[in-house]
Amino acid sequence: MKYTFRILRLDPAVDQSPCFQDFIYETPEKKSLLEALMDVRNDQDCSLSFRYSCREAVCGSCGMVVNGQFDLACRTMIESLGTTLIVIEPLPNLEIQKDLIVDMEPFWKALFAIEPYLFPGETRPEKGHRIDDREMEKIDQFVNCIMCGCCYSACPVVSRDERYLGPAALAKLYRFVKDPRDKRGYGRWSRVNTETGAWGCDTVFECNEVCPRKVRPADGIEGLRRSLVLEKIKGLFKRGQ
Amino acid sequence: MITHDILVVGGGLAGLSAALTADPRLSLAVISRVHPLRSHSVAAQGGINAALGNTEAGKDDNWEKHAFDTIKGSDYLADQDAAELMCREAVPAIYELEHFGVPFSRSPAGLIAQRPFGGAGFPRTCFAADRTGLVIAHTLYEQALRRQVKVYEEALVTKIVVENGRCVGVVIYDLASGQILPIRARAVIFATGGYGRVYLKTTNAYINHGSGIGMAYRAGVALKDLEFVQYHPTSIYPKNILITEAARGEGGHLVNNKGQRFMADYAPSALELAPRDIVARSIQTEVDKGNGFEDEYVHLDLRHLGQKKIDKRLPSVREICIKFGGIDPVETPIPIQPAQHYSMGGIDVDVRCATSLPGFYAAGECACVSVHGANRLGGNSLLDTVVFGKIAGREASNYVNGLDQRDGNEKHLLEEALAERSKVDEWLSRSGGKMAHHLLNDLKVVMSDKAGIFRTKKQLEEALVSIRQIRDDYGRAFISGRCLRYSQAIVNLIEFGYMVDLTEVITLGALLREETRGSHYRLDFPKRDDAGWLKHTLVSLKDGKQDVRYRPVLIGKYQPQERKY
Numbered sequence: 001m002k003y004t005f006r007i008l009r010l011d012p013a014v015d016q017s018p019c020f021q022d023f024i025y026e027t028p029e030k031k032s033l034l035e036a037l038m039d040v041r042n043d044q045d046c047s048l049s050f051r052y053s054c055r056e057a058v059c060g061s062c063g064m065v066v067n068g069q070f071d072l073a074c075r076t077m078i079e080s081l082g083t084t085l086i087v088i089e090p091l092p093n094l095e096i097q098k099d100l101i102v103d104m105e106p107f108w109k110a111l112f113a114i115e116p117y118l119f120p121g122e123t124r125p126e127k128g129h130r131i132d133d134r135e136m137e138k139i140d141q142f143v144n145c146i147m148c149g150c151c152y153s154a155c156p157v158v159s160r161d162e163r164y165l166g167p168a169a170l171a172k173l174y175r176f177v178k179d180p181r182d183k184r185g186y187g188r189w190s191r192v193n194t195e196t197g198a199w200g201c202d203t204v205f206e207c208n209e210v211c212p213r214k215v216r217p218a219d220g221i222e223g224l225r226r227s228l229v230l231e232k233i234k235g236l237f238k239r240g241q
Numbered sequence: 242m243i244t245h246d247i248l249v250v251g252g253g254l255a256g257l258s259a260a261l262t263a264d265p266r267l268s269l270a271v272i273s274r275v276h277p278l279r280s281h282s283v284a285a286q287g288g289i290n291a292a293l294g295n296t297e298a299g300k301d302d303n304w305e306k307h308a309f310d311t312i313k314g315s316d317y318l319a320d321q322d323a324a325e326l327m328c329r330e331a332v333p334a335i336y337e338l339e340h341f342g343v344p345f346s347r348s349p350a351g352l353i354a355q356r357p358f359g360g361a362g363f364p365r366t367c368f369a370a371d372r373t374g375l376v377i378a379h380t381l382y383e384q385a386l387r388r389q390v391k392v393y394e395e396a397l398v399t400k401i402v403v404e405n406g407r408c409v410g411v412v413i414y415d416l417a418s419g420q421i422l423p424i425r426a427r428a429v430i431f432a433t434g435g436y437g438r439v440y441l442k443t444t445n446a447y448i449n450h451g452s453g454i455g456m457a458y459r460a461g462v463a464l465k466d467l468e469f470v471q472y473h474p475t476s477i478y479p480k481n482i483l484i485t486e487a488a489r490g491e492g493g494h495l496v497n498n499k500g501q502r503f504m505a506d507y508a509p510s511a512l513e514l515a516p517r518d519i520v521a522r523s524i525q526t527e528v529d530k531g532n533g534f535e536d537e538y539v540h541l542d543l544r545h546l547g548q549k550k551i552d553k554r555l556p557s558v559r560e561i562c563i564k565f566g567g568i569d570p571v572e573t574p575i576p577i578q579p580a581q582h583y584s585m586g587g588i589d590v591d592v593r594c595a596t597s598l599p600g601f602y603a604a605g606e607c608a609c610v611s612v613h614g615a616n617r618l619g620g621n622s623l624l625d626t627v628v629f630g631k632i633a634g635r636e637a638s639n640y641v642n643g644l645d646q647r648d649g650n651e652k653h654l655l656e657e658a659l660a661e662r663s664k665v666d667e668w669l670s671r672s673g674g675k676m677a678h679h680l681l682n683d684l685k686v687v688m689s690d691k692a693g694i695f696r697t698k699k700q701l702e703e704a705l706v707s708i709r710q711i712r713d714d715y716g717r718a719f720i721s722g723r724c725l726r727y728s729q730a731i732v733n734l735i736e737f738g739y740m741v742d743l744t745e746v747i748t749l750g751a752l753l754r755e756e757t758r759g760s761h762y763r764l765d766f767p768k769r770d771d772a773g774w775l776k777h778t779l780v781s782l783k784d785g786k787q788d789v790r791y792r793p794v795l796i797g798k799y800q801p802q803e804r805k806y
Binding site: 011013032041042045046047049051052053054055056057058059060061075097098099101104111112115116117118120124126127128129130131132133136139140143144146147176179181182214 | 275276278279280281283284293335336339340341342344345346347348349350351352353354369370372375376379380383384386387417446447448482483557560561564565676678720721722724726727728729730
């Protein structure tokens with residue numbers, strides 16, 4: 001099969017603006033987009049840059065936009081795209097560093113802002129905590145996140161307001177709030193009780209759509225909202241007494 | 242000049258464990274060629290061993306039994322004091338991970354769940370479904386964020402800088418800027434992982450070129466037992482993505498084209514849960530006998546486990562099969578074949594993770610203590626990374642705190658960086674020659690054809706000749722174009738020189754070791770020879786030549802006996 005890869009190129013050190021470059025690629029084999037991109041780079045233009053590592057959809061390096069769809073290049077089989085013209089663009093909402101490599105800094109900054117680590121309680125049971133597996137199941141989908149940034153890039157709220165924490169960070173926070181071992185106080189996590197936090201989400205669920213790991217970050221955001229409202233009611237009730 | 246007390250090279254499990262354990266009063270930085278979460282550790286699936294005794298079947302387990310299984314699994318090449326240390330430290334290490342927030346799967350009693358794994362006498366492998374490496378890596382990274390550990394991302398270390406017989410820093414290629422610079426450090430910890438990508442078929446990530454091991458060798462440190470290369474029995478055909486041993490731990494069967502569970506012929510009591518070297522060889526033997534499918538693979542059948550168990554315990558396996566193999570293991574057996582997976586050998590370190598070069602430490606897959614000997618048990622590699630990562634962090638801190646010498650000389654470090662830069666300039670200035678990916682492919686073909694699962698004197702000798710030929714080709718390497726930023730060609734060529742070194746050491750060690758032990762199977766010497774070979778291979782570079790020495794294995798309580806499973 002013969003394909004045309006139309007790849008958005010930019011080296012900010014040299015170029016004024018990004019432009020598409022076409023590469024003709026032919027292969028008899030079943031190749032992933034990542035394998036194909038490596039072939040194109042090796043055989044046609046060794047300056048073509050993109051990130052990759054594991055090639056099995058677990059390291060989160062190779063998120064990009066392929067014919068308008070967000071996905072990891074490694075788990076995208078080119079023949080499954082159903083077309084011979086393949087348009088490849090870097091993740092939006094992030095600055096291009098070179099070609100398909102984007103600056104993930106705003107994404108990591110948002111993650112850091114929610115304090116993404118366990119706040120253990122005062123008791124540290126020597127043999128670990130006793131937790132019902134059903135409790136752990138509640139956070140199951142969220143610990144499947146690989147921080148590829150697809151959801152952040154696809155989020156319409158992030159694109160109009162860079163202060164918004166975005167789906168991955170908020171879902172991560174929910175993962176800790178729901179973890180029976182986490183004892184962060186309401187005062188800590190209720191900092192997302194804002195328009196740039198849990199209430200920023202437009203509920204258009206782009207994040208759920210694009211996640212290559214079947215995480216539904218919007219479930220986490222919804223969960224945070226429910227918990228925030230619940231805590232507020234509890235607070236009112238206490239005051240009422 | 243960027244200067245730190247401790248520089249940790251590698252952001253996977255071993256590197257992050259080292260960073261989290263180091264003395265917080267010291268200035269420490271982690272440097273990694275990728276963002277830490279892109280490290281190969283995230284691909285570990287099945288679990289991490291510790292004799293917690295959390296299940297009914299495992300209630301009599303203890304760390305001594307874990308140590309015995311590890312030593313027996315190593316075909317008695319592990320140093321027994323080191324294996325005991327690792328297994329003893331395993332229990333507190335797991336509870337520390339639990340308190341860091343690792344979301345381990347739970348037993349019915351609410352404890353950390355444990356599953357059976359190959360070569361283990363009890364269900365001893367703690368897990369989080371089949372994404373154990375992912376969740377541990379993310380958790381350690383979270384802890385690193387909490388402590389605001391300094392991380393230099395996307396910078397490839399290209400060389401260790403030595404001054405007056407002491408490690409004083411490294412040279413790096415910074416991908417984002419394209420610059421080649423020195424970083425000065427009083428101690429350097431390598432946690433750079435394995436070298437799977439010197440083989441055609443490997444479960445390893447694309448970034449696993451093993452250059453860290455080669456850099457240590459070039460700095461004069463010995464490489465130990467590099468001839469022991471683990472093939473994982475079950476990688477999905479043809480992409481060679483790992484299908485975890487947990488698939489067999491949970492009850493999966495290996496079946497040949499006659500519908501037989503052939504492991505009964507090779508390991509009558511352990512069957513599919515024999516150690517990896519035995520299972521990998523058995524699969525390859527079946528395929529070679531014509532009992533495989535398409536002369537390439539056998540089946541791993543999970544169908545009898547049912548969808549519910551597969552979705553609960555092996556969700557990633559199912560996803561990998563569907564996405565990368567085009568089959569659903571709930572309905573269809575998985576086509577699997579052995580693929581290179583792990584390096585038992587590595588940089589020669591003692592139980593303190595110290596090398597012969599003062600100030601230079603190593604931990605994790607790039608290092609060899611040795612706890613895995615001639616064959617590593619499944620679930621022991623994650624354990625190795627966290628236990629010895631911590632030891633490396635602590636010992637490097639002690640070293641720095643006790644150091645009364647001055648920091649490395651700036652001029653010397655800059656000169657070393659300039660020398661690295663001129664190598665790159667030479668590649669860029671050539672108008673023709675050998676390109677990086679061609680060199681890499683040539684090397685992979687040699688290693689796969691001639692230094693694979695089954696080895697002979699003739700093939701290994703041929704491999705050595707070919708590798709030396711490839712070294713000459715490397716002298717004519719070139720890069721087309723002039724872009725320095727994010728250049729994979731530069732990365733590949735820098736690493737390639739080290740890959741040639743380490744493949745030469747693998748092959749030489751394999752050629753000299755005239756016996757069969759663990760993963761090292763010599764068709765011309767098919768028996769283990771304790772009288773002649775119960776010793777570690779140590780290869781170092783002396784005046785540009787390979788110097789081969791041997792060191793006896795440290796035997797403790799357990800006298801070597803025949804391995805039967």
